[in-house]
C-alpha cells in the first residue's frame with residue numbers, strides 16, 4: 001500500500017487514523033491502556049537500513065520508492081491518554097495524523113504493541129482486584145507466547161502485579177524481580193532438608209522454600225521450620241514457603257498453624273499452580289492463609305482471551321471525513337478528527353465518557369447520546385469534565401514525559417479507584433456510558449446520506 005500511495009503521487013495526502021477496540025477483554029467492564037512508551041521507542045527506531053532496502057529490492061519494490069524509504073522517518077502526530085488510563089470500547093484511544101504512507105506503515109506496529117500490553121495490563125488488574133492487598137508475582141515467562149513476554153511482564157506491573165520472575169524484563173524496565181526455586185532444586189539433593197539448608201545459606205535474604213516436592217504437611221513444612229529456626233540462630237529470617245499443588249486453602253491453613261505454633265508468624269505463605277483471578281478470589285473466600293500469589297500462564301497469555309481486538313481505522317483524508325459501513329451497526333466507524341471527553345460525578349468518580357469532534361468546545365456540550373440509539377441520552381451539563389487525550393508525539397519527538405513503570409502503575413491504581421464497584425464486577429459488569437456529541441452524530445448522518453445518494 002505504501003508503495004502504491006507513493007507511485008500514485010499521494011505521498012503527501014494527510015490522513016487521520018483512530019485506534020480503538022470494540023470489546024473489553026475477559027467480559028470485564030473496562031480496559032487498562034498500556035504499551036505507549038514502547039510504541040514511542042519503536043517509532044523513533046522506525047527506519048529502513050541498507051539490509052532492509054536490499055531485502056525489499058529483491059521482492060520487486062520500485063527503486064524510486066526504495067529511495068524514499070532510505071530517508072523514511074515517522075513525522076506524524078499522535079494523541080493519546082496517559083499509559084495506565086482506564087479506557088472503554090469504541091473510544092479513539094490513539095489518533096494518528098500524518099501523511100498517508102507513514103500513518104499506514106505504523107498500523108501493525110501500533111496494534112501489535114498496544115493490543116497485547118493492554119490485554120495483559122487488564123488481566124493483571126483483575127488479579128490485583130481479587131488479591132486485594134496480598135502480593136501478586138508474575139511467573140509466566142516459561143508459558144508465554146515467545147518474546148512477547150518482555151512486554152508482557154511490563155504490562156503486568158502496570159496492571160497491578162508487584163514483581164516478575166522474568167529478570168530480563170526487570171532489567172530492561174526497572175521492574176521488581178522476585179523468585180523462589182523449582183522442584184528440580186529440591187530433587188537434585190539427597191534429601192529435602194539439605195536442599196532447603198543449602199538454599200538458605202546461598203540466599204538468606206528473601207529466602208522462600210518450595211514445600212510440596214515430597215509431602216507438604218509431613219515433610220516440606222516441618223523441614224522448612226527446622227531451617228527457619230537454624231536461620232534465626234544466625235540472625236537471619238526465612239521469608240516464606242511456597243505451596244505449588246494440592247488444595248491450597250486447606251494446606252495454607254494447616255501450614256499457617258504449624259508455622260505460628262513454631263513461633264514463625266513472620267514467615268509468609270506463597271501459593272502457585274494454575275491460578276487466575278477466579279481461583280484467587282475463591283481461595284480468599286475460603287479463608288486461605290495465603291500472603292502472595294505467583295501467577296504464570298493465565299496472566300501472561302491473557303487466558304481466556306487470546307487478544308484484545310483493537311483496530312486502526314481511517315477517519316479523515318485531506319480534511320475529508322470518511323466512514324466505513326458495515327452490516328453490523330456496531331461496526332460503523334466514526335468519521336473525522338475526534339477526542340475523548342471524560343465526565344465526573346460529584347464524588348469525583350467516573351460518570352461517562354464522550355467521543356466528540358476535535359474542534360468542539362466542551363462548554364457547548366450539555367448532552368451526550370448513545371452511539372446507536374440517539375433517544376438514549378445523558379445530561380452532562382455542569383459536570384466536571386476533561387479531555388482525556390493530549391498530543392504525545394510530534395515531529396519525530398516524544399512530547400509525553402517518560403515515566404517509570406511504577407509511576408504508571410500508581411496512575412492506573414488511582415484511575416481504577418475512581419471507577420465505581422459496579423464497573424469492576426467480574427460478572428456482568430455495569431456498562432460504562434460512552435456517548436457521542438450531537439455534532440459527531442450529525443457528521444456521521446451526513447456521510448451516510450452522501451453515500452446513499454451516490455448509490
Ligand SMILES: Nc1ncnc2c1ncn2[C@@H]1O[C@H](COP(=O)(O)OP(=O)(O)OP(=O)(O)O)[C@@H](O)[C@H]1O
Pocket residue numbers: 244245246247248249250272273274275279282283286
Ligand atoms: N482450595 C481451592 N479452591 C479452588 N481452587 C483450588 C484450590 N486449591 C487448588 N486449587 C486450584 O485447583 C487446580 C488444581 O490443579 P491440579 O489438580 O492440576 O493440581 P495438583 O494435582 O494439586 O497439582 P500438580 O498437578 O501440579 O501436582 C489449580 O488450578 C489450583 O490453583
Ligand SMILES: O=P(O)(O)OC[C@H]1O[C@H](OP(=O)(O)OP(=O)(O)O)[C@H](O)[C@@H]1O
Pocket residue numbers: 139140142143181182183184244272273274275294295296297298
Ligand atoms: O500459573 P502457572 O502457569 O501454573 O505458572 C506457575 C507454575 O510454573 C511453575 O511450575 P512448572 O511446572 O513449570 O515447574 P516447577 O514447579 O517444577 O518449577 C511453578 O512452580 C508454578 O507451578
Ligand SMILES: O=C(O)c1cccnc1
Pocket residue numbers: 139140165178179180181182272294296
Ligand atoms: O520463582 C518461582 O518460584 C517461579 C518462577 C517462575 C515460574 N514458576 C515459579
